[in-house]
Amino acid sequence: MRAVKAAGKNRNGNVLEKSLLMVADRLGVVNHAVGVAGRNIAGAFLVFMTVIVMAQVIFRYGLNNSLAWTEELSKTLMVWTAFLVAPWAYREKANVAIELFSDALHPRIRAAGQIIITLLIIWIVSIFLRESVDFVMRGMQSRSASLPISTGYFYLIVPVSFAALLIAAIEQFLRDVVALRAKPE
Amino acid sequence: MSLSYFWIFIILLASGAPVVFALLISPGLSLFIDGQTEFHKALLSRLYNGMDSFPLMAVPFFILAGEVMNAGGVTASLVRFSQTMIGHVRGGLAQVNILSSVLFAGLSGSAVADTSALGKMLVPAMEKNGYSRRFAAAITAASSVIGPIIPPSGIMIIYAFVMNVSVAGLFAAGIVPGILVCGGLMTVTAVLARRRNYPAAAEKASWDERRVTFFQTLPALLTPVILLGGILAGVFTPTEAAAVAAVYAILVSLFVLKTLTLRDLPAVFTSAAAQSAVILLLVGAAVTFAWIITVSGMAERIAGGISGTTDNVLILLLLVNLFLFVIGMFLDAGPAILILGPVLAPLFVGMGVDPLHFAIVMCVNLTVGLATPPMGLVLFVASSVSGEKPDKIAVEMAPFLLVEFFVIFLITYFPAISMTIPRLLGYA
Numbered sequence: 207m208r209a210v211k212a213a214g215k216n217r218n219g220n221v222l223e224k225s226l227l228m229v230a231d232r233l234g235v236v237n238h239a240v241g242v243a244g245r246n247i248a249g250a251f252l253v254f255m256t257v258i259v260m261a262q263v264i265f266r267y268g269l270n271n272s273l274a275w276t277e278e279l280s281k282t283l284m285v286w287t288a289f290l291v292a293p294w295a296y297r298e299k300a301n302v303a304i305e306l307f308s309d310a311l312h313p314r315i316r317a318a319g320q321i322i323i324t325l326l327i328i329w330i331v332s333i334f335l336r337e338s339v340d341f342v343m344r345g346m347q348s349r350s351a352s353l354p355i356s357t358g359y360f361y362l363i364v365p366v367s368f369a370a371l372l373i374a375a376i377e378q379f380l381r382d383v384v385a386l387r388a389k390p391e
Numbered sequence: 392m393s394l395s396y397f398w399i400f401i402i403l404l405a406s407g408a409p410v411v412f413a414l415l416i417s418p419g420l421s422l423f424i425d426g427q428t429e430f431h432k433a434l435l436s437r438l439y440n441g442m443d444s445f446p447l448m449a450v451p452f453f454i455l456a457g458e459v460m461n462a463g464g465v466t467a468s469l470v471r472f473s474q475t476m477i478g479h480v481r482g483g484l485a486q487v488n489i490l491s492s493v494l495f496a497g498l499s500g501s502a503v504a505d506t507s508a509l510g511k512m513l514v515p516a517m518e519k520n521g522y523s524r525r526f527a528a529a530i531t532a533a534s535s536v537i538g539p540i541i542p543p544s545g546i547m548i549i550y551a552f553v554m555n556v557s558v559a560g561l562f563a564a565g566i567v568p569g570i571l572v573c574g575g576l577m578t579v580t581a582v583l584a585r586r587r588n589y590p591a592a593a594e595k596a597s598w599d600e601r602r603v604t605f606f607q608t609l610p611a612l613l614t615p616v617i618l619l620g621g622i623l624a625g626v627f628t629p630t631e632a633a634a635v636a637a638v639y640a641i642l643v644s645l646f647v648l649k650t651l652t653l654r655d656l657p658a659v660f661t662s663a664a665a666q667s668a669v670i671l672l673l674v675g676a677a678v679t680f681a682w683i684i685t686v687s688g689m690a691e692r693i694a695g696g697i698s699g700t701t702d703n704v705l706i707l708l709l710l711v712n713l714f715l716f717v718i719g720m721f722l723d724a725g726p727a728i729l730i731l732g733p734v735l736a737p738l739f740v741g742m743g744v745d746p747l748h749f750a751i752v753m754c755v756n757l758t759v760g761l762a763t764p765p766m767g768l769v770l771f772v773a774s775s776v777s778g779e780k781p782d783k784i785a786v787e788m789a790p791f792l793l794v795e796f797f798v799i800f801l802i803t804y805f806p807a808i809s810m811t812i813p814r815l816l817g818y819a
Contacts, residue, residue, distance in 0.1 A: 252451060252667075291669065304404055
């Protein structure tokens with residue numbers, strides 16, 4: 207009954223909300239798939255890291271032969287796990303936040319604040335996405351300390367991660383707009 | 392360079408922005424306002440290089456080891472062992488809860504893991520045994536802060552990484568303070584148990600039973616021996632020790648305890664990778680933020696402001712402890728160390744406080760902060776495993792927190808408490 211009344215009062219708003227939500231849901235499907243894939247690959251990388259560091263210990267003590275490449279490779283894998291998980295963590299709200307003060311605000315003000323935060327996240331992620339291209343290019347000029355490739359290849363995950371974060375943040379922005387327009391319960 | 396990033400950061404934090412983004416947006420926006428956007432590329436490379444560290448890799452491996460032990464039922468065997476040792480005293484299960492936290496602390500470096508693992512087992516058991524659920528949740532939360540004080544410790548690894556002190560030395564410094572917290576909590580529990588007439592958990596176990604459970608628990612109890620022995624003897628770096636501990640935990644759970652199957656492992660690895668990634672990103676972002684604190688001269692200003700109040704180092708230590716209590720009420724230990732460590736530590740080291748001593752004071756203080764209301768991760772986890780409201784648990788926890796504050800003051804003003812073991816081992 208309430209829904210019907212609301213629809214009669216603000217038909218245009220409802221169409222807008224529906225289309226925003228539809229776009230957000232489409233993006234959500236992509237973001238979910240990308241996020242879960244990133245998290246699973248990160249799990250596999252943790253297996254490799256464990257194996258590599260164990261190999262480092264075994265070679266040093268068991269075979270009396272220190273491996274030169276284990277540290278660099280394993281720590282690069284670790285940085286990759288962080289960037290791989292970042293889009294998932296953002297979308298699942300797994301990052302630490304202090305919600306004590308914002309929870310005390312009026313729902314409308316909180317929703318408006320949320321939009322500003324999401325816009326700022328979109329802004330900083332876009333800047334990092336742009337800078338990361340340059341970061342990779344510069345990396346291509348220098349060689350890795352222990353592996354026969356350019357360090358630029360190590361940095362490839364950075365633009366990929368920020369691109370995925372950007373799409374996730376856009377989805378969040380659409381949902382924030384819908385939340386601001388929704389009547390507080 | 393202006394200090395606008397500081398205010399932007401505070402506003403973002405208070406509005407509920409994820410800390411990791413607040414740490415990145417505030418310097419980014421501040422540079423934009425000042426028209427110095429050419430430094431944005433420096434922010435990105437700090438973020439990457441802030442995570443690109445071999446010592447920091449101990450964090451994912453310790454998280455992995457903890458996940459394996461939880462999934463593999465090692466926690467349950469620790470509780471059984473504690474029960475045969477002290478379950479027969481008055482308030483038995485409460486004491487078992489504390490002792491299990493100490494044993495768990497030697498395997499894991501996380502208070503949250505401790506609360507969630509022990510809380511799930513012991514809160515229902517304590518309630519059945521006649522304790523209020525509130526008290527059960529309170530003692531679980533209060534005792535779980537021992538987790539990151541007794542080594543290994545995720546918080547100490549992060550501190551050592553940012554502030555360039557020895558992880559092994561910091562681990563060694565945590566042993567006695569951790570035991571002191573345990574002793575303090577056990578004493579308060581004994582007094583409360585007498586006053587409130589809490590029951591014993593079981594008949595006194597015979598030495599035969601104790602021997603049997605001891606040998607059943609031995610594989611788990613050996614983990615801290617391998618870990619600390621290896622690190623302190625210089626056999627492994629802390630990162631390697633953490634990897635060895637994780638592999639050891641997997642082998643014990645798969646083949647000795649047989650509580651884990653190969654099929655469980657992918658979920659364990661994925662969950663550990665996700666948890667550590669969240670922490671690593673925070674470290675990278677905090678390194679970025681620390682850079683702008685240094686470049687803008689903020690660190691010196693704060694240091695100047697603090698040391699302008701008095702030049703008595705004993706009073707300053709008191710002030711900094713009170714300041715950290717307040718910070719600990721709102722911020723997690725990890726971010727607090729990453730943001731404030733580079734500001735506070737140089738000030739005290741400059742006044743003649745041993746870097747390792749300041750490190751242990753700061754780490755213990757902020758670890759206790761994990762359990763203090765209104766924002767305390769441990770408190771929230773205790774609430775979610777018990778179903779009690781955080782504020783109700785916090786009220787029950789008051790006497791335990793007082794004891795923990797007392798221990799912080801002891802280690803602040805009697806450096807020998809924490810520093811004797813590191814000194815004997817040559818770390819200080």
